Amino acid sequence: MEVPSDVYWGINTQRALQNFQISGKKFPKIFLISLAQVKKACLLANIDLELIDKENRDAILQAANEIIRESKFLDQFPIDIYQTGSGTQTNMNMNEVLANRASQILGFPMGKKHPIHPNDHVNKSQSSNDVIPSTMHISTVHMIKKLLPVLNRLKESLETKIEEFEGIVKVGRTHLQDAVPIPLSLEFEVYKKQIEITIERLNNVMDELFYIPIGGTALGTGLNAHEDFDKLTVSHLSKITSLPFKINPIKAEGIASHNTIAYASSNLKLLALSLLKMANDIRWMGSGPRAGLSELILPQNEPGSSIMPGKINPTQSEALIQVCLQVIGNDSVVTSGEMYGSILDLNVSKPIMIINVLESLEILIGGINSFIDNCLVDLKANTEKIDSNLEQMLMLVTNLTPILGYDKCSEIAQRAFNEGKSCKVVIKEMGLKIDHLDELLDPKKMV
Numbered sequence: 001m002e003v004p005s006d007v008y009w010g011i012n013t014q015r016a017l018q019n020f021q022i023s024g025k026k027f028p029k030i031f032l033i034s035l036a037q038v039k040k041a042c043l044l045a046n047i048d049l050e051l052i053d054k055e056n057r058d059a060i061l062q063a064a065n066e067i068i069r070e071s072k073f074l075d076q077f078p079i080d081i082y083q084t085g086s087g088t089q090t091n092m093n094m095n096e097v098l099a100n101r102a103s104q105i106l107g108f109p110m111g112k113k114h115p116i117h118p119n120d121h122v123n124k125s126q127s128s129n130d131v132i133p134s135t136m137h138i139s140t141v142h143m144i145k146k147l148l149p150v151l152n153r154l155k156e157s158l159e160t161k162i163e164e165f166e167g168i169v170k171v172g173r174t175h176l177q178d179a180v181p182i183p184l185s186l187e188f189e190v191y192k193k194q195i196e197i198t199i200e201r202l203n204n205v206m207d208e209l210f211y212i213p214i215g216g217t218a219l220g221t222g223l224n225a226h227e228d229f230d231k232l233t234v235s236h237l238s239k240i241t242s243l244p245f246k247i248n249p250i251k252a253e254g255i256a257s258h259n260t261i262a263y264a265s266s267n268l269k270l271l272a273l274s275l276l277k278m279a280n281d282i283r284w285m286g287s288g289p290r291a292g293l294s295e296l297i298l299p300q301n302e303p304g305s306s307i308m309p310g311k312i313n314p315t316q317s318e319a320l321i322q323v324c325l326q327v328i329g330n331d332s333v334v335t336s337g338e339m340y341g342s343i344l345d346l347n348v349s350k351p352i353m354i355i356n357v358l359e360s361l362e363i364l365i366g367g368i369n370s371f372i373d374n375c376l377v378d379l380k381a382n383t384e385k386i387d388s389n390l391e392q393m394l395m396l397v398t399n400l401t402p403i404l405g406y407d408k409c410s411e412i413a414q415r416a417f418n419e420g421k422s423c424k425v426v427i428k429e430m431g432l433k434i435d436h437l438d439e440l441l442d443p444k445k446m447v
Contacts, residue, residue: 003111008076010096010111010118016089022082027090027351028358032077034139035094036067037240038131038214039122045232046124056116059102066101068240073097081355085341085348087132095122125225127217129255129346134212136354137254140264141209141243143361144202150368151199151271157376158192161185169444170295170386171393180395181443184295184381187281194274198267205264211246212237213254219345220252256345261353262338268360269331272324275364279321279371282379283314294385299378316375323367330356390443397423399440404432 003014043060046052052060066072076097083089095118100110102122108115116122123131165184172182214237215230217223222230230247238245248254288294289312304313333356341349394413401409416426424441427434439445 008073008097008100008110009093010100012092013079013096016079016083020080020083022080025081027077027081029074030142030358031135031139031354032074033068034142035135036064037138037237038135039094039098040064040068041233041237041240042126044236045229048232049226051124052121056121059105060098060116060122062105063098063101081351083351085350086128086346087350088128091128091131092118095119098122125229129218130213130216130251132350133254134214136261136350137209137212138241140357141206143358144206147361147365148199148202150365151195154368154372155192155195157372158188161379162188165381168381168383168386169447171389178393178395180398181390181446183447191278198271198274201267205267208260208263210244211248213248213251215247216251216255220255256347257342258338258347258353261357262334265331265334265357268364269328271364272327276321276324279317283317286314295382297380297382299375301374316371320367320371323363326363327360330360392422394423396441396443399446403434
């Protein structure tokens, strides 16, 4: 097998390029850097155990740091994400890049597996079985750490809207039909609460993701690894990442199954459902401006139509909704990967599971930031329309049921609707004497 002379990968990667010409999709930067972090931690553990000589170790360490700290050589990972379910090809891709770069640093030609060997040195005390799952956890944690500040920003933006909308009472709706009055601020408190719940959930997810199976080598048996290798590797990894990684006490569990990755994905799906509700509600309340609800005034970011002048569409809501739909779809793939891939002693859907989780995290970060910047910040309440709707609403009569009873109040509401009158007018026409009627029918005193 011939390998181009100007690339850092080796024969295993070249074979994978030939054998897996499927999608052209490659692992993202965060996964490759996380994989390099695992390799560096393993190298440092092997150094502690005096299993690699000083000259070789310094060269490998420099190569790993070039990827981790400078994002070099990321174009040297060309393998399709649709490959073996263990991710072995990508693990070997990293081994070969680091070995060839380290040999180059030492003044030797690439591709000779000398003086640095991709398996004997870079992959020492490791297997794809434990390296790839560990990298899956690390890269997911890195991305969740990027998502959490965005969620806190969304929470703060919602808090601003809650303060801004304080005192505004509007028609509530259930089943898309008029219901009793509700504060506009309360509707936004619902969105805020769901984001707070998500933040708590994601922190719990990270607590599980911190447990990794490194040191398990093949099938979680620890074959060919020193008994102290796992503890040393996790210690170095925690320093490299500034994150509290721990050893999975049953390493085979983190290799044969990726239940924790599925758990992370399911929480991203729940976040997507919360965001979808918020985005959908806002576009409903912003519908109009003449024939819709028109309770919210959407920012006028761009023309909404190529043929209808002056049309403004809820584009940011639509973009975020599409992000959410993709995340929900990605979770379905992750669930299937755990369901069909976890056969006997090795889950064989690792690449497709992690690529979908990382994509969900990436597009959630971008989608939420876009929604905040281009919709939420400049979202306004249309108080004139809100007040007009309140004056005509029929469900104000609900406040009179303790006085008149359900059936009489239903009669009032039906007559008001059929005759196009307010409930107050109908009550007076019916000759009903109710003390403090104005106060009882005041929407702002019903919330």
